[in-house]
Amino acid sequence: MLRRRLLREINSTVHGADLHLERYDRPAGDPGLFGADSVVWQVHGHPAGMLVGGFAALMLQSLHPVAMRAVAEHSDYRTDPVGRLHRTARFVSTTTLGSSAAAEAAIADVRRIHGYVRGRDAEGRPYRADDPDLLCWVHTAEAACFLAGYQVFAGEGRLGGRQCDDYLAEVAQIGQLLGADGVPVSRAGLARYLDEVRGQLASSPEALEAVALLRGFGRTRRERLAVRILTNAAIGLLPAWARRALGVHRPWAVRRLWDRPLARLLGAVMVWACGLSPIRLAATARARAKPAVRVGGGGAG
Structure with missing residues (x-):
């Protein structure tokens, strides 16, 4: 069936x-970090x-x-972009839809890896991936x-203002x-x-290279076409100052009348x-199920 073939390919x-x-x-009845009725499940679904x-977010x-x-x-995004995409998507889906134990394990793995990521920036100042301010930037850019x-x-499923706040919280x-x-x-x-962090942001050769690699991503012609449609639409989500910094010039009419409708169709x-989606089906069944009742183990009366 076409639908199942597309699902497998995606x-x-x-x-x-x-x-x-x-x-x-598993386990039955475990809501995970958020639960099936959360705004996070709605947005990330x-x-x-x-x-x-x-x-x-990557841009x-x-x-x-x-x-x-x-x-x-410290990343292999140049040599293994597909692997990088898989790991990122797996982290997001596991922390969103996974069991509590799976989500906590995924977060612990990332924290462990961050502990080894050290270096110096272009000015020679030391940096570390587990810096709380740096982590705030990465998380906030992604959530936004x-x-x-x-x-x-x-x-028509757009969120109201209060729901947007609920999602961010x-x-x-x-x-x-x-x-x-x-x-x-x-x-x-x-x-x-x-507003506060904008003064710390700037383009760099690494940033321009990463955006170029991102927009050309794809193992097949169909994948590359889909990625180009999606990244063109992604440019329309960026603030104007971010587009200027990245040297991406797509007029308003192109972004709204061409890029966005094409992405909506895709x-x-x-x-x-x-x-x-088998992931969503499995997570929903787990979260909605009644917890298993433990039998035996009573104490002395």
Whole structure:
């Protein structure tokens, strides 16, 4: 069937061949970090919004010179971009939809890896990946872009203002568990944070290289076309100052009248295909199930 074939292709591209459903389907009754009724599940369950938002987040994150330096020196995104995508998608899906134990294990793994990431920035100043302020930037840029992607592509399912605040407050838990300080938990806090951090942001050769690699990503012609459509739409989610810093010039009319409709069309196909997502089905069944009743083990009366 076409729908199942598309679903397998999307999962293979984003998550890899093995979906590791054991992270999502047990134990019965475990809500995970957020629960099936959370706004995080709603936002992160929209394939097009997440992919476009994810590409926008990578572009925005690249404008922090220290964060980009750390990625350039310690990541294999140049030699294994597919593996990098799989690991990033797996972390997001596990912390969003996985069991409590799986989500906590994923966060612990990232914290362990961050502990080894050290270096010096372009000015010779030392940096470390587990710096709370640096972690706040990476998390906040990602959350802001995921939310923006959802709002653009969710149609009538768009969130109201209070729900947007709820999303930021809920997803802040991941940043905090990773060790971030000062994570915004509302739209007002997000606006203040981006205003404050903007003076630290700038383009760099590594950032421009990363964006070029991102926009050309794909193992097949069909993948490359899909990625180009999604990254063009992602550019439209970025603030104007971020587009200027990255040297990306797409006029308003192109972004709104060409890029966004094309991405919506591709997104509609993805939503149609991913409606059967085995990860989402497994996680929902786990979270909605009644916990198993333990029998025996009573004490002396």
